Amino acid sequence: MKKNNKKKQSGMKLAVLLTLVAVGILAAIVVLTNQESTSSVETAGVDITGQPTLGESGAPVTVIEFGDFKCPSCKAWGEMVYPQLVADYVDTGDVKFSYINVLFHGNESVVGSLAAEAVYEQSPESYWDFHKALFAAQPSENHDAAWLTPEKALEVAAGFPAIDQAQMKADMEQQETMDKVDADKTLVEEHGVAMTPTIVVNGQTLEDPFDYDAIKALIDEALAEEN
Ligand code: CA
Secondary structure (H helix, E strand, O other), rough: OOHHHHHHHHHHHHHHHHHHHHHHHHHHHHHHHHHHHOOOOEOOOOOOOOOOEOOOOOHHHHEEEEOOOHHHHHHHHHHHHHHHHHHHHHHOOOEEEEEOOOOOHHHHHHHHHHHHHHHHHHOOOHHHHHHHHHHHHOOOHHHHOOOOHHHOOOOHHOOOOOOOHHHHHHOOOOOOHHHHHHHHHHHHHHHHOOOOEEEEEEOEEEEEOOOHHHHHHHHHHHHHHHH
């Protein structure tokens, strides 16, 4: 009888132990699963007021690129991911896309940002084509060498009849234009942007901006929440 009780007790101890182990494994699975799904981190909403924005203003999902005209990865993103994003979601009215300047490459980043802000101010309808053309002007080799000068930006703008180059040059030297670049810099700091491009989908920052499936998943999730 005593022996049986002992057996029973040790049996129960074993059961408790197994339960604890099971709970531990479950907890580990939950943690791991959560880690896997965080291909994005929560960021506070980014205010895109006054930023160049492509697509319908009422589009339910907002995608933001923090980019730098001097950055080779941003050029690559613009060529590899952006066209697909526009075709799949911007043209359909599901996504609006904004671009915010990042100044990680010194004075040339500032020059590129001033040029883009000046074009956006003067001819918003020319902005995205100028944006694309300025990235296209980025040398594919030795991109660290200086290339982004005011003269280069004006030369790129010369391809667009809607842009008055004299006006653009004057605007690039205006404090108001610098204020817009500074406002972007503040957004970059506020949102802890550490690399370019940084892609934010409805407040969620992609860990890998080139992972189009992850971008798609975040957009589809946001669209499903809308419906
Ligand atoms: Ca801006």
